[in-house]
Amino acid sequence: VSIRHHVSDDLLLSYAAGNLDEASSLLVATHLAMCPHCRSRARMAEAVGGVMLEGAGEAPVAPGMFADVLAAARKAAPVAEAVAAPVPAVHSEIVLPEPLRSYLGGDLAGLQWKRVAPKVDQILIETEDRRSRARLLRFGPGTRVPTHSHDGRELTLVLTGSLHDGKEVLFRGDIAESDERTEHDPHAGPDCDCICLAVTDAPLRFKSVFARLLQPLFGI
Numbered sequence: 409v410s411i412r413h414h415v416s417d418d419l420l421l422s423y424a425a426g427n428l429d430e431a432s433s434l435l436v437a438t439h440l441a442m443c444p445h446c447r448s449r450a451r452m453a454e455a456v457g458g459v460m461l462e463g464a465g466e467a468p469v470a471p472g473m474f475a476d477v478l479a480a481a482r483k484a485a486p487v488a489e490a491v492a493a494p495v496p497a498v499h500s501e502i503v504l505p506e507p508l509r510s511y512l513g514g515d516l517a518g519l520q521w522k523r524v525a526p527k528v529d530q531i532l533i534e535t536e537d538r539r540s541r542a543r544l545l546r547f548g549p550g551t552r553v554p555t556h557s558h559d560g561r562e563l564t565l566v567l568t569g570s571l572h573d574g575k576e577v578l579f580r581g582d583i584a585e586s587d588e589r590t591e592h593d594p595h596a597g598p599d600c601d602c603i604c605l606a607v608t609d610a611p612l613r614f615k616s617v618f619a620r621l622l623q624p625l626f627g628i
């Protein structure tokens with residue numbers, strides 16, 4: 409199954425410019441490890457960033473300039489694929505791509521999950537940068553996340569199973585990006601556990617009283 413939900417332009421540019429917090433960078437980099445399409449986009453963004461820096465001081469950067477440059481770059485010759493790193497043998501139990509694996513170590517079987525709600529487990533991922541929080545979440549089949557909205561941005565990267573969010577179904581490698589305007593109640597697909605990497609930059613606001621009572625348990 410190929411990845412259909414990619415890193416947004418905004419997020420990719422911030423990443424390429426080194427402006428993202430650690431947790432969000434971890435999520436983007438983990439997606440890039442699985443997605444040749446976005447690796448190529450990231451190289452382009454870095455190249456364009458370099459051109460813009462060289463031009464800085466000579467002329468102010470006009471709004472829309474980046475889009476123009478990017479459009480020009482798209483027309484130019486495609487960026488050659490970097491020589492791919494050797495791909496380790498795939499074992500079904502190893503589902504954690506780098507750099508996520510460096511944070512959590514080993515494969516899924518060795519992880520210490522903490523139950524935070526019925527059929528919901530999590531592992532908080534330690535980052536030095538506290539501007540946002542990264543966690544691995546595991547939802548049992550069909551588990552619904554209480555309806556919530558956001559004060560900030562929520563990024564979700566699916567690692568196993570599927571996540572249904574509105575009309576969209578996300579599979580391994582897919583990213584969902586939510587912000588203040590999003591109100592949603594994602595749920596795991598019916599067939600197996602859904603494990604996601606989730607990054608939030610502000611506490612979620614749950615709608616129902618019951619969900620608000622659960623919030624301290626989630627710690628999100």
Ligand SMILES: [Zn+2]
Nearest residue numbers: 414415443446
């Ligand atoms: Zn992608």
